[in-house]
Amino acid sequence: MADTAPATTTSPTSRAVSRPVSEALLNEKWDRCFSNLIIKSSLGLGFGVVFSVLLFKRRAWPAFVGVGFGAGRAYEECNSSLKQAAKEIRKQA
Amino acid sequence: MLRTSIRSVRALGSRPAAAVAGRQWQASAARRAVVSGQRFYADDKKPVVDEAKLPAAETLTAPTTPPPPPPQTTPAATITPEQAPLTPPAPGPAVVPPPPPPVAPIVPKKKGFFRRLRNFLLKLVLLGVLGFGGGVWYSRINDNFHDFFTQYVPYGEEAVLYLEELDFRKRFPNVANRVTGRRADTASEQVSIPAQSGASWRVADGDHAGRQSSGVAQKVVAAKDAVKDTVKDIVKPEPAAVTKAKKETAALPKVEAKDAALEKKVKGVEEKKEVAVIPAAATSSKPKEFRAPDVNEPSVWPPASPIDPLSVPHADDAIVQQLVHMLNDIITVINYDGAADKYSQTIWKAKDEVSKVGERILSIKSAAEEEAAKQVKARIDSFDKHANDLVSRLEAIMLAQEQQWRQEFEAEVERLKHNYDDKIKLIQEREQKLSEQKLQNKLLEQAVELQRQFSRDIKKHVEEEREGRLGRIESLSRAVSELEKLTTGLNEVVDTNLRTQQLHVAVEAVRASLEDAHHPRPFIKELVALKEIAADDPVVDAAIASIHPSAYQRGISTSAELIDRFRRVAAEVRKASLLPEDAGVASHASSYLLSKVMFKKQGLAAGDDVESILTRTQTFLEEGDLDNAAREMNTLGGWAKTLSRDWLSEVRKVLEVQQALDVITTEARLQSLKVE
Numbered sequence: 001m002a003d004t005a006p007a008t009t010t011s012p013t014s015r016a017v018s019r020p021v022s023e024a025l026l027n028e029k030w031d032r033c034f035s036n037l038i039i040k041s042s043l044g045l046g047f048g049v050v051f052s053v054l055l056f057k058r059r060a061w062p063a064f065v066g067v068g069f070g071a072g073r074a075y076e077e078c079n080s081s082l083k084q085a086a087k088e089i090r091k092q093a
Numbered sequence: 094m095l096r097t098s099i100r101s102v103r104a105l106g107s108r109p110a111a112a113v114a115g116r117q118w119q120a121s122a123a124r125r126a127v128v129s130g131q132r133f134y135a136d137d138k139k140p141v142v143d144e145a146k147l148p149a150a151e152t153l154t155a156p157t158t159p160p161p162p163p164p165q166t167t168p169a170a171t172i173t174p175e176q177a178p179l180t181p182p183a184p185g186p187a188v189v190p191p192p193p194p195p196v197a198p199i200v201p202k203k204k205g206f207f208r209r210l211r212n213f214l215l216k217l218v219l220l221g222v223l224g225f226g227g228g229v230w231y232s233r234i235n236d237n238f239h240d241f242f243t244q245y246v247p248y249g250e251e252a253v254l255y256l257e258e259l260d261f262r263k264r265f266p267n268v269a270n271r272v273t274g275r276r277a278d279t280a281s282e283q284v285s286i287p288a289q290s291g292a293s294w295r296v297a298d299g300d301h302a303g304r305q306s307s308g309v310a311q312k313v314v315a316a317k318d319a320v321k322d323t324v325k326d327i328v329k330p331e332p333a334a335v336t337k338a339k340k341e342t343a344a345l346p347k348v349e350a351k352d353a354a355l356e357k358k359v360k361g362v363e364e365k366k367e368v369a370v371i372p373a374a375a376t377s378s379k380p381k382e383f384r385a386p387d388v389n390e391p392s393v394w395p396p397a398s399p400i401d402p403l404s405v406p407h408a409d410d411a412i413v414q415q416l417v418h419m420l421n422d423i424i425t426v427i428n429y430d431g432a433a434d435k436y437s438q439t440i441w442k443a444k445d446e447v448s449k450v451g452e453r454i455l456s457i458k459s460a461a462e463e464e465a466a467k468q469v470k471a472r473i474d475s476f477d478k479h480a481n482d483l484v485s486r487l488e489a490i491m492l493a494q495e496q497q498w499r500q501e502f503e504a505e506v507e508r509l510k511h512n513y514d515d516k517i518k519l520i521q522e523r524e525q526k527l528s529e530q531k532l533q534n535k536l537l538e539q540a541v542e543l544q545r546q547f548s549r550d551i552k553k554h555v556e557e558e559r560e561g562r563l564g565r566i567e568s569l570s571r572a573v574s575e576l577e578k579l580t581t582g583l584n585e586v587v588d589t590n591l592r593t594q595q596l597h598v599a600v601e602a603v604r605a606s607l608e609d610a611h612h613p614r615p616f617i618k619e620l621v622a623l624k625e626i627a628a629d630d631p632v633v634d635a636a637i638a639s640i641h642p643s644a645y646q647r648g649i650s651t652s653a654e655l656i657d658r659f660r661r662v663a664a665e666v667r668k669a670s671l672l673p674e675d676a677g678v679a680s681h682a683s684s685y686l687l688s689k690v691m692f693k694k695q696g697l698a699a700g701d702d703v704e705s706i707l708t709r710t711q712t713f714l715e716e717g718d719l720d721n722a723a724r725e726m727n728t729l730g731g732w733a734k735t736l737s738r739d740w741l742s743e744v745r746k747v748l749e750v751q752q753a754l755d756v757i758t759t760e761a762r763l764q765s766l767k768v769e
Contacts, residue, residue, distance in 0.1 A: 021739050022736055023662045023665040023736045023737065025735060026732065033678065075678060079677040082676060082681060083675060083676070086676055086731075086732070087675075092735070093734070
């Protein structure tokens with residue numbers, strides 16, 4: 001979260017809205033990854049809780065498993081996006 | 094004809110003429126009806142076989158109807174046994190005829206033969222009387238039947254004659270008595286006369302002639318009767334006189350028919366006179382002659398020397414000839430008879446009369462001829478006059494026509510001449526006009542040619558003069574143009590000077606606007622002014638074209654801005670400075686963490702790593718060497734380059750603008766140098 005602040009501050013120029021500035025590209029990706037992690041992990045937590053309530057008599061582990069699944073999926077997505085960006089950079093070079 | 098003549102011989106005109114006429118009148122009307130009756134009578138007389146029928150019809154008027162039935166029954170009963178085997182196929186004809194004969198005789202026989210005979214006789218007599226009466230009656234109507242009846246039926250003639258007599262007496266009671274009374278005497282005397290005189294047939298002939306012309310005949314008859322009454326004893330001379338008179342009367346009609354209209358009147362008068370005179374003469378002469386034989390004994394002479402036949406000197410006329418001929422006939426007859434002495438006197442007189450008549454006729458003829466000749470002459474004269482008049486008139490008309498025609502001809506000739514003269518005049522006038530027009534045309538052509546020549550000459554002169562002046566004018570204009578060129582050259586120099594000055598001013602203005610601004614702002618106006626001032630200077634144009642359009646649209650960042658932004662970019666680049674080539678999340682996180690721990694370099698640090706490059710660029714920037722700083726930054730690769738891309742482009746823009754401005758300033762300087 002600390003990285004996002006300078007990114008917002010560096011965008012007093014109105015044109016940053018339309019197209020991100022080149023130095024903010026990596027920060028943006030990080031922001032996406034974090035948000036993705038939170039959403040997915042919360043989703044997994046939700047599923048896990050529901051499962052734990054319905055099937056597993058309010059056990060804790062289904063919830064953690066769900067969070068794990070969500071976090072794992074977010075991580076993977078972030079990784080792939082970063083690698084894709086790297087590939088593109090290489091292509092451009 | 095034969096019948097009448099015979100009858101007249103027998104009865105000497107006793108036969109009434111009226112009766113004959115009446116018979117003829119009624120004949121045509123009653124012929125048909127009588128013919129049928131006559132036939133019936135003829136059939137009735139001859140066949141006596143009809144006796145059987147007649148009594149049967151009369152006696153059995155009442156019982157005729159009853160008898161038929163019994164005979165049919167009786168023969169059937171009686172005949173069947175007798176003739177049955179002989180003729181069975183044809184019983185009708187065989188059976189029917191036989192019954193009447195036996196039945197008819199059976200009935201009258203019973204009544205008595207004498208009675209039947211008496212009846213028959215009575216009927217016969219009755220029919221005979223009826224037939225005779227009818228015959229007599231019909232003979233009065235039909236002539237043919239009259240002949241037949243009088244010839245073949247006994248006592249028929251007498252009965253018919255008697256009836257006619259009765260009829261005649263009824264109609265003419267006075268005449269009939271006389272005629273009848275006298276007839277007996279004349280008939281007795283006539284028998285003795287005809288041998289001597291032979292005048293009897295003449296009388297008949299005269300009678301016949303008299304019949305044809307009824308008017309004359311009646312008169313003659315009347316005269317005859319009178320003569321007969323008066324002179325009963327002397328018969329011989331009478332017929333002669335009568336014949337003479339009759340001859341004349343008979344001849345008269347012929348004369349009438351033959352002669353012309355002029356003579357007709359005269360003759361008619363004469364005839365009347367004669368007709369009137371003749372009976373008187375006859376009456377008068379007859380007593381004289383009667384006396385002559387008494388007195389003259391030596392009149393034996395005349396018989397010895399018979400009367401000379403009459404000879405008229407001028408017997409050309411047909412009438413006279415006829416008269417003479419008749420008289421001669423009489424004379425011959427008299428001579429033949431030897432009674433010349435008796436009639437010499439009368440004959441002489443007659444001769445005289447005839448000769449007188451002849452003379453008179455001749456005189457009349459001659460008079461008529463003279464008159465005719467006169468008339469003819471007068472006519473001829475008149476015709477001649479008329480002809481002469483006509484000829485003269487025709488000649489006059491011809492002359493008039495000729496004169497008229499001649500006048501017309503002359504008038505026509507004059508008219509034609511006039512026409513021709515007019516035509517000739519017209520033609521001459523036209524020819525004259527034509528010739529005049531031709532001459533005029535020629536004159537006009539000549540005039541036109543002269544005018545053309547004159548104009549050509551004038552043109553030549555004018556052009557010559559013009560060329561001379563024009564040459565001078567051209568030289569003048571050349572001189573003027575040269576002067577103009579000179580002036581323009583001077584003007585150009587002045588203009589270029591002005592332009593270069595303006596260019597300088599413009600470039601300075603652009604530079605001032607760039608340096609002046611604390612914030613980036615567009616400098617399009619300045620550039621446009623510069624371009625206009627440059628006025629299609631290729632170098633200026635190219636310089637302006639090299640500037641990125643976004644640069645002058647948005648303006649270019651200043652060096653302070655660039656340095657500030659570099660600091661931010663450098664921090665980001667340091668974060669990604671340790672990243673491997675195909676970095677994931679983990680490597681990113683590690684490089685981020687590790688970059689915080691890294692040492693910072695100062696000044697122009699040698700090395701190819703990201704940290705040293707960044708420090709070098711920072712130093713260049715601090716020095717104000719944008720060009721080198723950009724070159725250092727451009728050497729980065731990977732994530733670092735991508736992150737510093739924007740900043741680099743900014744720097745490039747600024748550099749481009751600076752370069753373009755430098756070029757323009759040099760160009761302006763060059764221009765100013767050129768002018769000078």
